[in-house]
């Protein structure tokens with residue numbers, strides 16, 4: 133827990149988030165963040181006591197230059213400069229605390245900056261390492277290209293299927309494991325189809341266009357082939373997809389994929405599929421509570437290619453229980469050998485609610501995870517993949533991040549629009565969140581009920597909320 137005292141300002145969130153990202157879990161630093169207004173200078177000071185040592189630092193800005201952003205930056209910089217006097221090594225992300233470091237560089241590029249000046253800003257102003265600065269700016273270059281593919285009336289749609297066949301040991305997501313109990317799936321689909329029908333009608337009235345469509349979960353392919361066909365028929369009936377650039381269905385677990393289902397999905401218009409091994413080591417799969425084998429991934433990948441999919445994403449996770457740097461290398465090499473258009477490399481972030489959260493047994497060390505991530509970057513760049521989106525998880529220790537890599541310019545646009553919050557994401561289904569992007573760049577969030585049972589029971593209020601969302605959208609035209 134962080135003990136933070138403020139003096140002369142009340143920007144607790146900015147300073148606290150930075151401290152949480154800098155100090156390892158379980159550390160209890162005592163910090164004082166103060167702001168002093170003099171005649172000419174505004175001075176931000178940070179003082180930290182940790183493990184019996186104290187360090188302090190300050191940054192100042194001229195009173196006439198003061199803005200909220202500069203003031204916040206000075207507060208964070210002073211705290212960062214104090215912290216690195218106590219930490220064993222400077223953190224890779226420097227004084228950047230946010231989940232989306234690319235937002236800063238994307239804004240810089242959209243305002244006319246160059247990739248070189250964006251990298252320089254990250255290194256000089258935020259103390260980010262050259263490697264992370266390059267990674268971030270590469271992603272922002274992709275974002276700028278993706279933004280140029282959109283028009284003001286465009287938005288993206290997310291359809292959520294919060295069910296999985298079983299629950300992975302590292303998962304904290306609210307999805308329902310169906311196992312053999314599939315009785316909730318039909319009523320859930322009935323409710324979702326009503327939300328789709330109303331949303332389609334509201335979209336037509338509003339003149340908004342769908343630019344990307346993403347069906348995620350849970351594991352959407354928990355649905356049977358006929359259920360999937362029913363859902364995809366409804367999507368095609370109610371949504372105008374004539375301007376939609378990509379339609380992704382997340383297969384996720386290879387144990388939910390077979391030839392019939394993959395043909396059904398491709399035949400109903402989805403052109404992008406995600407098949408996520410997480411690891412290609414059978415022992416690691418077992419330790420992670422995933423009841424499939426690496427061979428199932430190879431089979432599902434081959435079936436997806438035969439069904440017609442050319443854009444396939446494969447997720448890997450660095451840091452799974454019992455995995456080693458060598459095991460991760462084998463996994464990455466096997467996946468890269470398949471040459472999918474996208475590979476996403478996550479780092480394990482255990483959250484409350486995951487079976488592994490309390491136990492934390494057999495996890496690779498931070499050094500090993502660092503080695504895994506470095507190997508992924510080196511190998512993927514050498515094979516012609518480039519990073520196109522990244523995000524850090526809150527409180528992710530070890531300064532790690534999740535990075536999406538693509539080749540031949542086949543970035544997943546939805547991932548970019550959603551992560552960079554460049555336009556409205558309209559979300560349907562249980563546990564989903566709509567983010568309305570207002571013209572001033574501010575977001576308004578609307579949540580659907582978390583669990584499938586609640587979503588079904590509260591469908592009337594879900595539909596009412598959709599109408600409110602479109603009233604807001606129509607107001608920002």
Ligand code: SF4
Pocket residue numbers: 295296298299300302303304305307349350351384385
């Ligand atoms: S497939 Fe994904 S959402 Fe489902 S239990 Fe595993 S990690 Fe969680």
